[in-house]
Amino acid sequence: MAIEFTFSPEQEALRQSVRSFAQKEIAPVVAEMDETERFPRATVDRMRAEGYFGVPIPEEYGGLGLGKVGYCILLEEIGRVDASHGAILGAHTSLGTTPLLYYGTAEQKRRWLAPAAAGQRLLAFSLTEPGSGSDSGALQTTAVPKGDGWVLNGTKLYVTNGAEADTVVVMAANDAKKGPHGGITAFLVDQGTAGFRVGRCEKKMGLHGTSTAELLLEQVELGPEHVLGGVGLGFRVAMTALDVGRVSLGAASLGGMQAAASAALEFSKNRMQFGLPISEYEAVQFKLADMAMRIEALRYLVYLAAAHQDRMGHDPAAWSRADRETKTREAAVVKCLGSEWAAEVIDEALQIHGGLGYIRGTPIERAYRDARISEIFEGTNEIQRVVIARDLMARGL
Ligand SMILES: Cc1cc2nc3c(=O)[nH]c(=O)nc-3n(C[C@H](O)[C@H](O)[C@H](O)COP(=O)(O)OP(=O)(O)OC[C@H]3O[C@@H](n4cnc5c(N)ncnc54)[C@H](O)[C@@H]3O)c2cc1C
Incomplete structure (x- = not known):
């Protein structure tokens, strides 16, 4: 290793x-x-x-x-x-x-x-549906063969970039009885395809610059060249993409944490209370020290996991089972710890800002709202713990 x-x-x-x-x-x-x-x-x-x-x-x-x-x-x-x-x-x-x-x-x-x-x-990626979030293998959007192609019908939810994307990777059930292993296929669906349209766009607590859209598929006809990764292999395609996403989400969390901690450090040196900058008080210093520990640790986790993915290359057929399983566990660890540490660091950075941190429009207030989603999307942190625990049961520590 x-x-x-x-x-x-x-x-x-x-x-x-x-x-x-x-x-x-x-x-x-x-x-x-x-x-x-x-x-x-x-x-x-x-x-x-x-x-x-x-x-x-x-x-x-x-x-x-x-x-x-x-x-x-x-x-x-x-x-x-x-x-x-x-x-x-x-x-x-x-x-x-x-x-x-x-x-x-x-x-x-x-x-x-x-x-x-x-x-x-x-591009965008569309796995989630109204009835299937964490249990993504239970999705209901159907893909029915027609000629040498397919007809898709269904409703997808919460698609980031959904209203803006030129092409969406859409997961649909080609055989509901088979479930995630063999029953789901990934399709490349271009905006402008007949029957494919953007539905409701969500208003959110944070990430206000992102589009989060419902996508509606009504008799969407696609040729065989739109199948990505083979019929029935869509769940694997999705999970492989999410392994990359979870590590990069850790990197984004790392950036957010550093900005919040730097802002808190700077603020604490300038904010005078009881005749001293608040950075002179141990209670504030210890908060900053806790932030620094998390930032340092997450930096290693993110880049070691990313470097591992780089060493594995981009041909899934060449990956060993052990490498694949390690990659998935690393991604779950980085996503889960990164998002939780980011939440803690940003929360404490807000606390150091006092009342100002709660005022709408300050960077720390925005960061607090923006960070919350990282514990939910790309698989909730409960699901990351399921992934890690399952691997522990199978392979040990
Ligand atoms: C802003 C935003 C952007 C998103 N972008 C995308 C996107 O681009 N593409 C996409 O496909 N999806 C996207 N999503 C969807 C996101 O990935 C899902 O919301 C997430 O996976 C959780 O699914 P859910 O909302 O249906 O919650 P549910 O699955 O209903 O979960 C509800 C709660 O139950 C818990 N839970 C469920 N099952 C278990 C279990 N077995 N053990 C323990 N706890 C469990 C969950 O952890 C959670 O706390 C986005 C969501 C949001 C809000």
Whole structure:
């Protein structure tokens, strides 16, 4: 087991350039975006132009070829400034491009992956339904064979990028009796396909810049070239994408935690009470120390898990079972701890801000609202504990 790695010069350069991009381009629009709850189209377009839509995708498919480690650097640095922009990139990259990279045919990579990695197409991923969230294998959207193609019918829920995406990876049941193993297929569904439309768009507690949409499928006819990863293999496609998503979510949490802790540290040095900066009081210092411990620990967890995914490469057929199981457990650990530590750190950072932290529109108040979802989406933290416990029962510590 490798427990050390170094960032390449290209990955270091990416960190610097994303950090300055996020400060210069994203930071100025975040407060208004949060207030108006509008998808930040202009800054998303700038992220496309910077190549951020294809950071982990190999150059041969139109990406920057900086691996999962590079991708986590991207989400960490964007996450320092705004969670919505991170979630838009995450839904597109982890959940949209990963299935294409891992399971797409050469033709699917040419038609869908390369334009997505180059920033010409925005992707989304649609597993959740009104009746199936954690129990995603029980989804009800149907895929019925017709000729050499398929007809899809159903209602999907809470799709990040749903109202904005050019293509959505949609999971549907090709054989409900078989359940998740053999009964679910992943389909590539383009906006504009007859019968495919956006339904209700949700108003949310946080992540106000993201689109969270219901998607409706009514007699959507698709040719066989829209099947991604093989008939009946959709659950595997989805879970593999979520392993990538969960590590990158940890990276986004890491960014959010660092921003909150830095803001609290700065604030504490300037806020005078009882004649001293509040940073002089041990109760405040210990909160800051607890934040630093979590940040340090999560940094290792995120990048070790990402480096492991990079070492595994992007051909699932070549993965050993042990590697696959370790990857899934690592992703669950990073997602669960990352989101819970982020919640704790942001909560304590808000506490250090006192009443100001509770005032609408301050960065720490927004961070508090934005962070809550990370314990829920990409599999709730209860489900991450189920995944970890199951692996413990099977393979031990
Ligand atoms: C803003 C937002 C964006 C999202 N983006 C996407 C997206 O892009 N694509 C997509 O497909 N989905 C997306 N989702 C859906 C998200 O992944 C689900 O909401 C999540 O998986 C939980 O499902 P649920 O809401 O149906 O809750 P439920 O599954 O109904 O869970 C309710 C509660 O019961 C607990 N629970 C359920 N089963 C168990 C069990 N076996 N053991 C212990 N506890 C259990 C859960 O942990 C939770 O606390 C998004 C959701 C939101 C809110």
